[in-house]
Amino acid sequence: xxxxxxxxxxxxxxxxxxxxxxxxxxxxxxxxxxxxxxxxxxxxxxxxxxxxxxxxxxxxxxxxxxxxxxxxxxxxxxxxxxxxxxxxxxxxxxxxxxxxxxxxxxxxxxxx
Amino acid sequence: xxxxxxxxxxxxxxxxxxxxxxxxxxxxxxxxxxxxxxxxxxxxxxxxxxxxxxxxxxxxxxxxxxxxxxxxxxxxxxxxxxxxxxxxxxxxxxxxxxxxxxxxxxxxxxxxxx
Numbered sequence: 001x002x003x004x005x006x007x008x009x010x011x012x013x014x015x016x017x018x019x020x021x022x023x024x025x026x027x028x029x030x031x032x033x034x035x036x037x038x039x040x041x042x043x044x045x046x047x048x049x050x051x052x053x054x055x056x057x058x059x060x061x062x063x064x065x066x067x068x069x070x071x072x073x074x075x076x077x078x079x080x081x082x083x084x085x086x087x088x089x090x091x092x093x094x095x096x097x098x099x100x101x102x103x104x105x106x107x108x109x110x111x112x
Numbered sequence: 113x114x115x116x117x118x119x120x121x122x123x124x125x126x127x128x129x130x131x132x133x134x135x136x137x138x139x140x141x142x143x144x145x146x147x148x149x150x151x152x153x154x155x156x157x158x159x160x161x162x163x164x165x166x167x168x169x170x171x172x173x174x175x176x177x178x179x180x181x182x183x184x185x186x187x188x189x190x191x192x193x194x195x196x197x198x199x200x201x202x203x204x205x206x207x208x209x210x211x212x213x214x215x216x217x218x219x220x221x222x223x224x225x226x
Contacts, residue, residue: 009152032211043116043202043217044155051212089154097162097209098143099170102154 012109019077021106023090026071032093034100035064035075039086047075047088077108085110113138116218118203124224125193133188133221135203143206144186145170145215146178148199155202161186162209193225 013019025033031052036044050057050064050073057064063076073090087107091100119134137144142163147155147170157170161180175197177189186205190197201221206213 041219043204043219045217046214049212049214091154093211098206098211098213098215099157099160100155100215101171102156104152104154 009104010107010109012111013080015080015082015110015112017080019075019080019084019108021075021077021088021108023073023075023103024071025073025090025092025103027092027094027101028068028071030092030094033064033066033073034091034093035062035073036089036091036102037084037086038089038105044089080108080110082110082112084108115139116203116205116216118201118218118221120221121219122222124226125190126226127194129193130189130191131193131223132190133201133203133223134185135187135218136185137203137205137216138184139205139216140183141205141216142183142208143213144180145204145206146176146186146188147202147204148172148197149202149220150199158188158201190223193223195225197223198225199223 034049035047038044048059048064061078065074087105089105091102116137145160146158149155156172159178161167164183179187203218204215206215
C-alpha cells in the first residue's frame with residue numbers, strides 16, 4: 001500500500017557537519033508534511049512542517065525541502081550538535097483532517 | 113503547563129488481562145489521539161477523538177476501545193491483552209482536526225504482554 005518511508009535507517013555525522021535526512025512518499029494526494037524528532041524515552045517533538053504549495057521552508061538550523069515531482073522530502077540540519085542525536089520521522093497528511101501517516105524513522109548519531 | 117501526561121509509564125500484562133491507559137492534556141485542546149509505536153517503526157494511529165463526545169477509528173483499532181471522558185482526558189482500554197499489543201503507546205492532542213494543527217505528544221507508556 002502507499003506509505004511514507006525513509007532511505008537510511010542510521011546516519012552518523014561529525015559534530016559541526018550538516019546532516020541530511022531523506023524521506024520518500026508515494027501518495028500524490030498528500031498536501032502537508034512534518035518532521036518530528038524523538039529522543040530516547042520521549043514522545044515525538046515537532047521540528048518543522050511544509051505544505052505542498054511550497055518547495056522549501058527554513059527554521060532555526062533546519063530546512064525542509066519538498067520535491068513533488070519525485071515525491072521526496074528531506075530535512076537538513078546545519079552545524080549538527082550532540083543534542084541533535086535522536087530518531088527523526090517524517091509524516092504526511094493525506095488530506096483527511098489532521099490524520100498523519102508516519103515513516104519508519106532515521107536514527108541520527110552525532111560524533112563529538 | 114504539563115502538556116500531555118500519560119499513566120502508567122510502564123506496564124507488564126499477562127495474555128488475556130485487561131488494562132486502561134490514561135491520558136490527559138492541559139492545553140484546552142479539542143482533539144486527542146492514541147498511537148502505537150512498534151520497534152523500529154513509525155507511529156500508527158489507533159483511535160482519535162475530534163472533540164469531546166466523539167471518537168473514531170484510526171489505522172489499527174482492533175483490540176482496543178477508547179473513551180473521551182471529558183475535554184481533558186482520553187483513555188485507551190485493552191479488554192483482553194495479546195502479545196501482539198506489546199508496544200509503546202503515545203497519546204497526543206491538537207487544537208483541532210485542521211491540517212496544520214500541531215499534535216503534541218505525551219511521553220508514552222511502554223506495554224509488554226507476556
